[in-house]
Amino acid sequence: MLNIADTLYAWCREARPFALATVVQVSGSAPLPPGSALAVDADGQVVGSISGGCVEGAVYDLCQQVLQDDGPPARARFGYSDDDAFAVGLTCGGEIDVLVQRVEPADVPHLTAALDEAVRGRPAAVAQIVDGPAEFLGRTLTLGDGSVYDGTLGSENEDRAVVAQARALLRAGRTAVIDIGGAPDTCPAKLSVLVHTHAAPPRMLIFGAVDFAAALSQAGSFLGYRVTVCDARPVFATAARFPYADEVVVDWPHRYLAATEVDARTALCVLTHDAKFDIPVLALALSLPVGYVGAMGSRRTHEDRDQRLREAGVTTAQLARLNSSIGLDLGAHTPEETAISITAEIIAHSHRATGLPLSHATGPIHRSGPASPAPAKAARTAA
Incomplete structure (x- = not known):
C-alpha cells in the first residue's frame, strides 16, 4: 500500500x-x-x-x-x-x-500516521494480517522510526512478534510475508502478516566528478537512489555540474567513504580510473557490506588496478566483489549510454539476474522474493 x-x-x-x-x-x-x-x-x-x-x-x-x-x-x-x-x-x-x-x-489513526511518514520520505512499516481467522483479516499495526509502533494485530504477544521482524525488514528495505502464532500458550491464532515497508532511499555513491558521473547521477536519481557525487577536486565537484545529485561533496573518496553511512543496498561506482583515487577507496569499499562495487577503466587499467589492490592487502574473495570494467556489454559509448549500462548491471546484480536478453533465457520473467545483493559476479561483460 x-x-x-x-x-x-x-x-x-x-x-x-x-x-x-x-x-x-x-x-x-x-x-x-x-x-x-x-x-x-x-x-x-x-x-x-x-x-x-x-x-x-x-x-x-x-x-x-x-x-x-x-x-x-x-x-x-x-x-x-x-x-x-x-x-x-x-x-x-x-x-x-x-x-x-x-x-x-x-x-485507524495509526495508519494515517504511517502514511504521513512515508509521504515525507521517512522510514515506516505497516503490518497487515492477510491470512488467518476471519475476525483478524485486514488488521494493521504500524512501525515508525523503529522504536515506536501503534495499532494491534490481536494480542500483545502477536504484536511483539511482528514488530521484531518488521524492524528487521524495515532496516533491509524489504516487503515480505511473515507467519506468526500457532502456539497455544503465546499466540494461539496462526496468522500470515504482510509487512509493507518504506525505507530511506538506497544510496548511490559516485566517485569522480566526470561527464559519465553526470549521466549516471541522473539515471540513479530516476531509479530512486539518493545520489552523492564525490571528488577531491573542487573545480570539478560543483552542484551546477551535477543537478540530479542529491549532494556533491569535495573530499578524498576514501576519506568520505570512511565517514559516511552505507548498507547492503548501497551502490558504489568509481569512475575516476586514477590510481591515487581508486586504490584507497576501492580497498575500503571491498571491505564494507555494500551491495555493489564497480570501477570504470580499460582492460589494461583493470589489470593494473587489480595488482595494486592485491598489493594493498585486498583479498581474492574481496576482489571477486569488484565489477570491473563496470557495466553490462551494451556497446555503450556516450556518457548517457554508459549510465544505462552501469545501472542495468546494478539492477541485475541486485536481483541476482544474469543480465542476458530475456529472449535468450528460460524460466519465469518475474522472479519471486525480495531483491538482495548478489554474493558474487553473475554472467557479465565489460561496458
Whole structure:
C-alpha cells in the first residue's frame, strides 16, 4: 500500500472511506510483487495497480462491492484460464492472491500516521494480517522510526512478534510475508502478516566528478537512489555540474567513504580510473557490506588496478566483489549510454539476474522474493 501512500494519506486526512486491494501472494510469473495495491474511494476514484492491467476491472468491482456493502475483508485469486480466453485472469500465466478490505480512516489513526511518514520520505512499516481467522483479516499495526509502533494485530504477544521482524525488514528495505502464532500458550491464532515497508532511499555513491558521473547521477536519481557525487577536486565537484545529485561533496573518496553511512543496498561506482583515487577507496569499499562495487577503466587499467589492490592487502574473495570494467556489454559509448549500462548491471546484480536478453533465457520473467545483493559476479561483460 505504501506505493500509493500520497493518495491514501490525502483520503485519510479527508476522512474519506476507501476500499484497499492488496497483492498478498504471488506464484509463477506475475507482473507485480506482494504489497502492490489498488484503492477505490466512495466516488469511484481509483489509484494504484495490482496486475499491470490484467485483472484491474474485476478487482475494481470487488472494491466497489466491499465499499457499498460495508462487508468484511475478502480474498480472491486470479490466474490464467486455458479454457476461456475471455475469462478474467493473468495473461502472463501466474497467479495472485488479493485481499480487499474497507478502510475507515477514523478507525485507524495509526495508519494515517504511517502514511504521513512515508509521504515525507521517512522510514515506516505497516503490518497487515492477510491470512488467518476471519475476525483478524485486514488488521494493521504500524512501525515508525523503529522504536515506536501503534495499532494491534490481536494480542500483545502477536504484536511483539511482528514488530521484531518488521524492524528487521524495515532496516533491509524489504516487503515480505511473515507467519506468526500457532502456539497455544503465546499466540494461539496462526496468522500470515504482510509487512509493507518504506525505507530511506538506497544510496548511490559516485566517485569522480566526470561527464559519465553526470549521466549516471541522473539515471540513479530516476531509479530512486539518493545520489552523492564525490571528488577531491573542487573545480570539478560543483552542484551546477551535477543537478540530479542529491549532494556533491569535495573530499578524498576514501576519506568520505570512511565517514559516511552505507548498507547492503548501497551502490558504489568509481569512475575516476586514477590510481591515487581508486586504490584507497576501492580497498575500503571491498571491505564494507555494500551491495555493489564497480570501477570504470580499460582492460589494461583493470589489470593494473587489480595488482595494486592485491598489493594493498585486498583479498581474492574481496576482489571477486569488484565489477570491473563496470557495466553490462551494451556497446555503450556516450556518457548517457554508459549510465544505462552501469545501472542495468546494478539492477541485475541486485536481483541476482544474469543480465542476458530475456529472449535468450528460460524460466519465469518475474522472479519471486525480495531483491538482495548478489554474493558474487553473475554472467557479465565489460561496458
